Amino acid sequence: MDRITRVLATLTLAALTGAGVAACSSDEGQGGGSGGAGSSSPPTSEVRTTTSSAAVPGPADSMVDIPAPVADRWNELGGEAGALGRATGPATEVEGGSITQFERGSIVLSPEGRAFVVQGAILEAYLEAGGPAGELGFPTADEATTDGGWISTFEGGVITFIDGRPVVEVG
Known part of the structure; x- marks a missing residue:
């Protein structure tokens, strides 16, 4: 779990740095464009509508605010008694979306919600x-x-888990 914590800390720093850069470059004060750090795409008028949140059970019987679409998905999966368990903390914003860690996995929220x-x-x-x-x-x-495992698809590739090990294919 220590490696996951380090990766999330790095992603959080990248997200905060990117948000600061976007905020400084925006004339409208709405965070700039939809691209990541170093993106040369112009700002868009699209505004994310996933800013509402919901409280779910977290560590030590506390309540944690997470994005509403994540809470909805978590509830669909059985909530606290489901496959993911309790939230381990609030969502980490990254690249216009977020990652919310749970005891036994994560829910990743895309910029499209x-x-x-x-x-x-x-x-x-x-x-x-x-x-x-x-x-x-x-x-x-x-x-x-x-066949023989699990697969996850992503915008830029696939990760399969077959024969007891994950294989990352980019492209």
């Missing part, structure tokens, strides 16, 4: 590859079974 589950060894490989800020980008579907 779509929430997907990533867990286990696939989650570890995804975070090692940079998570949403890396070449893989955001998930495009929940994990699914495949």
